[in-house]
Amino acid sequence: MRVLTDTLKRLGSASPLASMMRALSDFSGAGVLNVLASSSGLEISCGITFDLCNGLALDVYRPRAAEQAPVIVFYWGGRWEEGDRSMYRFVGCELARKGFVVVIPNYRLYPTVRFPAFIEDSARAVGWVHARAADYGGDPEKIVLLGHSAGAYNAAMLALNPAYLDALGGSREWLRGMIGLGGPYDFLPLVDEDLKDMFGPPSGYPLTQPIHWADGSNPPLLLIESWDDRIVYPKNTLNLYAQVRANGGPVEKYLPHGLSHEMLIGVVSNVLAFRSDIVSRIVEFTHRVTDTAPAVDRAPRPCGG
Numbered sequence: 001m002r003v004l005t006d007t008l009k010r011l012g013s014a015s016p017l018a019s020m021m022r023a024l025s026d027f028s029g030a031g032v033l034n035v036l037a038s039s040s041g042l043e044i045s046c047g048i049t050f051d052l053c054n055g056l057a058l059d060v061y062r063p064r065a066a067e068q069a070p071v072i073v074f075y076w077g078g079r080w081e082e083g084d085r086s087m088y089r090f091v092g093c094e095l096a097r098k099g100f101v102v103v104i105p106n107y108r109l110y111p112t113v114r115f116p117a118f119i120e121d122s123a124r125a126v127g128w129v130h131a132r133a134a135d136y137g138g139d140p141e142k143i144v145l146l147g148h149s150a151g152a153y154n155a156a157m158l159a160l161n162p163a164y165l166d167a168l169g170g171s172r173e174w175l176r177g178m179i180g181l182g183g184p185y186d187f188l189p190l191v192d193e194d195l196k197d198m199f200g201p202p203s204g205y206p207l208t209q210p211i212h213w214a215d216g217s218n219p220p221l222l223l224i225e226s227w228d229d230r231i232v233y234p235k236n237t238l239n240l241y242a243q244v245r246a247n248g249g250p251v252e253k254y255l256p257h258g259l260s261h262e263m264l265i266g267v268v269s270n271v272l273a274f275r276s277d278i279v280s281r282i283v284e285f286t287h288r289v290t291d292t293a294p295a296v297d298r299a300p301r302p303c304g305g
Contacts, residue, residue, distance in 0.1 A: 029262070029266060030087045030088065030090070031087075032271075033090035033266065033269045033271055033272070034087070034088075034089040034090050036090075036269075036270065036271050037089055037090040037093040037094065037269065037270060037271075038093060038097065038270050039093050040097075041063060041064055041097070042061055042062065042063060042064065042093060042096050042097065043061075043062050043063075043064050044059065044060070044061050044062075044089075044092070044093075045059065045060045045136070046059045046086075047059070048060065050105060050124060050125055050127075050128035051121065051124050051125075051128075054108060054121065056105065056106050056107065056108070056121055056124070056125075057085075057105070057106060058085065058103055058104060058105035058106065058125055058128070059085055059086070059089075059092060059103070059104045060101065060102070060103050060136050061089075061092030061093055061095070061096035061101070061102040061103075061104070062096055062100075062101040062102070062136050062137050062138070063096055063097070063099060063101075063137070065137075066099075066101055066136070066137025066138065067137050068134075068137070068138070068139040068142075069099060069100055069101045069137055069138050069139060069142075069292075070099075070100050070101070070138070070139060070142040070143075070144060070176075070286050070287070070290040070292055071100065071101045071102075071103060071129055071133050071138040071139065071140070071142060071143050071144070072095055072100045072101070072102045072103070072144050072145075072146050072282075072286060073102075073103045073104075073105070073125060073126060073129055073143060073144070073145050073146065073155075074088065074091055074092070074095075074102060074103070074104045074146045074147065074148075074151070075105070075107070075122055075145070075146070075147035075148075075150075075151030075152070075154045075155050076088050076091075076104070076147075076148060076149075076150075076151045076265075077147070077148045077149025077150040077151045077152070077182075077265070078109070078149070078150055079149070079150055080109060080110050080118055080150045080153075080198060081109055081110050081111075081194070082109065083109075084106060085104040085105060085106045088104055088265075090268070090269040090270070090271075091104065091265065091268050091269070092104050093270070094268055094269050094270055094273070094279065095146075095268070095279075095282070095283075097270070098279070098283050100286065101133065101136055101137055101138035103125065103129050103133075105121075105122070105125035105128075106121075107121035107122050107125070107154065108121050110194065110197075110198045111194075111197075111198075114197070114198050114199070114200070115198055115199045115208055116157075116164075116208075118150075118154060119154050119157045119158065119164055120164060120167070122154040122155070122157075122158060122164075123158055123164040123165050123167070123168055123170075124168065126143065126145070126158065126165060126170070126174065126175075127165070127168045127170055129143055130143065130170060130174050139290075140174070141174075141176075142176055142290035142292065143174055143175055143176060144175070144176055144177045144178065144179065144285075144286045144289060144290065145158060145159060145175060145177070145178040145179070146178075146179045146180075146181070146282065147178075147179070147180055147181065147183060148180075148181040148182060148183075148264060148265040149181070149182050149183065149184070149231070149232060149261065149264075149265075150184070152180035152181055152182060152183025152184070152185075153183055153184050153185065153210060155178050155179075155180060155183075156178060156180055156183055156185055156210040156221075156240070157210055157213070158172070158175065158178070159172070159175055159177075159178035159218050159219055159221060160210050160213035160214055160215075160218050161213040162217075172218075172219065175219045176219060176220070176289045176290050177219050177220040177221070177222065177285060177286065177289035177290075178218070178219060178220075178221050178222070179221075179222045179223075179224065179282055179285060179286075180221070180222070180223050180224065180237070181224050181225075181264045181265055181268075181278070182224070182225055182226065182229050182231070182232045182261050182264040182265075183210075183223070183225075183232065183236060183237065183240075184232045184236050185209065185210040185211050185223075185236045185237065185239065185240040186209055186210070186211040186235065186236050186239040186240060187209070187232075187236060188205055188206070188209060189205075190205065210240060211239055211240050211243050214240060214243040214244045214247060214249065215247050215249070216244060216246075216247030216248040216249035217249065218244060218249050218250070218251075219250070219289070220250040220251070220252075220285075220289050221240075221241075221244060221249070221250065221251040221252065222251075222252045222253075222254070222281070222282075222285045223237045223240060223241055223251065223252070223253045223254070224237075224253075224254045224255075224256075224264065224278060224281065225237035225238075225253075225254075225255050225264070226255065226256055226257065226258070226259035226260070226261070226263075226264055227255055227256070227257050228257060228258055228259060228260060229259070229260065229261045229264065230260070230261065231260075231261035231262075232261060234255060237253060237255065238253070238255075241253040252285070254278075254281060256276055256277075256278070258275075259275065259276060263275065263276075264278070267279065268282070
């Protein structure tokens with residue numbers, strides 16, 4: 001994050017602002033972004049149980065005047081091993097300030113569970129949203145999934161494989177679109193022992209890959225990745241985009257330069273949004289696929305490359 005590093009040098013290490021910028025620069029970061037997130041004009045409901053059996057809860061962020069607003073369900077990343085919904089208050093606030101109802105659920109993590117439990121948990125959160133969104137000013141017919149890293153994987157599997165929502169008595173037709181930030185969609189062969197165990201047995205590895213399910217029947221996808229991501233390589237996004245497109249499915253891609261894997265989600269904040277136009281692309285895509293954009297904004301963006 002060269003911009004923040006240069007700012008630190010100008011400020012000097014003793015400055016309180018320098019301390020804040022240093023925290024942001026290494027993105028230890030979510031806590032700082034959460035403190036600085038603006039909740040003006042919002043209502044935030046935390047700790048709503050959606051899966052009593054597994055002790056899973058979610059948080060809802062919404063404009064106070066929300067009425068039949070599009071709903072964004074955000075799945076956070078952490079290699080399916082770490083993280084919590086509370087770390088992403090900044091995402092909920094930023095997108096709610098754009099007029100959306102934002103739901104951030106937890107899902108169970110490895111080694112407590114293995115594939116496909118974290119996807120099943122994510123599906124149950126969608127079931128809750130479809131049943132309860134109207135109670136929070138959202139429209140249950142205008143659900144868009146958003147995920148970062150492992151969370152983008154969860155969102156992609158729900159968008160590409162209808163079995164998870166079907167198993168709840170629901171439907172993939174509930175989903176109007178899916179947005180992935182730095183998602184792992186095509187990551188075989190597995191090398192790390194934890195991933196081998198998490199997604200085993202080996203005979204089933206192909207079925208764990210989102211790209212395997214890319215038959216073109218998916219809701220619209222917007223796949224966002226940075227050419228400078230060194231955690232999840234851009235080939236994941238490029239390969240999934242190519243496969244969906246080859247099968248005639250609706251898909252867009254956007255690959256900016258200069259963002260780390262962590263910054264792909266860091267820029268979805270009031271503090272770091274200046275680094276990228278990712279927030280505006282999320283907003284435009286969500287409005288477009290839910291048919292809620294103002295007339296002046298209805299023209300789709302060209303696919304990036």
